[in-house]
Amino acid sequence: MALPLFIEQILNGLQSGVMLFLIASGLTLVLGIMNFVNLAHGSFYMIGAFAAVSFQLWTGSFFVAAMAACISAALAGLVVEFVCARRLYARSHLDQVLVTFGLIYVFNESMRMIFGPQPLASPIPPFLNGSLTLLPGLQYPLFRLTVIGVGLVVAAVMSYIVMRTRLGMLIRAGASDRGMIAVLGVNIRLLYSLLFALGAALAALAGLMAGPLYSVNVGMGENILIMTLVVIVVGGIGSLKGAFYAAIIIGLIDTLGRLFLPSAIATIAIYIFMAAVLFVRPRGLFASSAPPQVEARASDDRVTILWSLSKSRRSMTAWFVGLCMVALALVPTLSAWLDDPFLLRLFLRVVIFALMVLSLDLVAGFGGLVSFGHAAFVGTGAYAVAILGWHVDHGEPLLLGPIVLAGTHDALLAWPLAIASAAAMALLIGAVALRTSGLYFIMSTLAFAQMLFYLASTPNIYGGEDGLQISQRSTLPFVDLGDRPTLYYLALSLLALCLFLCWRLINSRFGMIVQACRQNERRVRALGVRTYLYKLLLFVISGMIAGIAGVLLANSELLVSPADLSWARSGSILIMAIFGGLGTLFGSVIGAVTYLMLEFTLSEWTHHWQIVFGPLLILFVLLARRGLFGLVLGRGSGS
């Protein structure tokens, strides 16, 4: 390759790297110091971009627009800190993830309501238009050079503040021991609010510079957020230096990868890099030597333990569960009687999602492993069914290394294969992700799921972004799955079976060890238990159940698409789990029913249903901490 082109790509990589740094710097400080997961950080980036565009159109001045963008994002940051974050510092990461997930709904939907669904174009300010000749044959846009310059200056200033000033000392001290810094007379809350606002302003700075380079649209925050999370995990949570180097490395890998690697690999190159880093250094490249304050905060405040119930409660619970299952079994009859096929369709979805939630409850509720990428296993199961079907339809054999498969629609062959692939995926992802814990675990599961998402989204024979149609439902001897009620009964039976098996599992010795790990892994390890293997096995079992859900999903929708692997899907599974009550098993059914009914009702009512759903979610997390099934179980349960 010609040298000028290569240098140009390096510069492009640098430019995307410094933008990542601008977003990551604020987020990593918030994470490291306040131990607060803010998924809505990408929204500040989006707000910055939108504010810059609109103020530029209004005033015509780029500088005014830039100022306005940073100020409005900082204000949004302050509001978020004041209204939500402040109530959540002492709560589990799961609560924080969910509330900020709700905030994303709110921010995205309000931007959509104000600016419409169309992407906005943001002009390059005239004085930054044009290119600079850096070398003979190498012209480089002035605007991108400016971006690089601004990014480097901000990095230098931040590094100076953090390493050389007293404010920086307090910030670093706060990262290692918040309580102690308060005892010394420092108003830690004020420091938090300041940091939050600063982080938001920096994200907005990146957003306003992104405007002219990419497009300004709703959802831009989420794409960049995932990249940012990768940067933070690679760099080490709370490390500004780590964020800087990781951002540059990730920017370069991403840009140069597109040039040198096959496209399928290029889109996931950064995730492969992250996996490699986590495998060698589970706490990132530049993790501080400080004892990790960023440990998983026990999510025990949410978890309901079934056997701590009184006898009468237990029999009441059994009745309740039984009644619910009977009611579910009557759905096809009711649907036929009311002549409302939609009811059956909705509840088939409910049952399938209940399986997904159950699989998540197993790891998150009982194992304390908050997986934010559970859609990956569902999607793997679903794609396996679809791909096997595609190969038989197109008469092309499926080559898996030395193994040649003809493809099949036969459930007895396709389903075990699909479930096995989901299990294998869980084994792979779990093997790396379980080397980490707490926040790193949440983020690495998210990133791995995202890796599969991009893999499925790149143009490939399996439909890429459009997804893959499935020509027919799987075939079973004696049973016609083409008949929806039959499929429903099969799904419901599988759900009942999985519920029963999970219940047996968590009451077994294996289940007790896993739950003991959630409460105090170090102590379990000291008892001579190889906790890693237990957690990995739990993760794989959970992946298998998710795989079953995926198989059913593919059969019910007859279409699989990258959306089935998306982080929005993983998030909604997590929300359902919380709605139902974590660590309750049967809460998964309640959660799925509630969520899907709510989604259905709200979307019937208004097009902008997310603006209602977001606050509802936030309120629910803040107020009803033990979930709906937790209410059924009553006050006597729990730790």
Next chain:
Amino acid sequence: MDSLLRLEAVQASYGQSRILFDISLTIGTGEMVGLLGRNGMGKTTTVRAITGQLATTGGDIVFKGRSVRNLPSHLLGRMGMGLVPEGRRIFPNLTVRENLVAAAANRSGRSEPWTLDRVLALFPRLSERLGNWGSQLSGGEQQMLAVGRALMINPDLLILDEATEGLAPIVRDVIWNALRQLKSEGLAILVIDRNLRQMMDVGDRHHIIEKGRTVWSGSSAAFSSEPTLKGRFLSV
């Protein structure tokens, strides 16, 4: 007596379990008061309640004539409470110098405030380690740093939770000598330590805590004149 800090029947709990039932104690200006008791009797919890790290559920805490019960800890720090916590809690990712100056303040406008130089004069050992990370210090150095760090906010009351726990005898003497000097300069000190001889030697008065209650209060002389106290409340 006009006391600097007064606890009146303070109660506190960790979640469901009540730890402090009835803690009453006083510290006068310039006084050194010892807090005695076996493990798990509530000494550290009392300190946590005083410094605002644990919410109290009853009683009252009066500092400098003002009720400070359940005030956030940073306000207590600003009012002049300096804490040397159990486990020292040095900031490992800050250098020794940074640990000392990060939160330094002279809010009461003292004419001869504690400065870096004064702290280094008190603990010369630290001046050799100024550029080292907090994580690189020995236990004794960490304790000196913790005391210095608390002094740098120019407190009116210094609270030491386990002043010399786990330290070599020679380092213990360094700490106790420093405490002696601080007391002679008029600083009020509340100290928890197992070293009874030093406690009785330097301390003015003492409170014994048993199962979350103050069960005995009196001067060093009174403690020494009641030989059964040690057996009843302190020996293991």
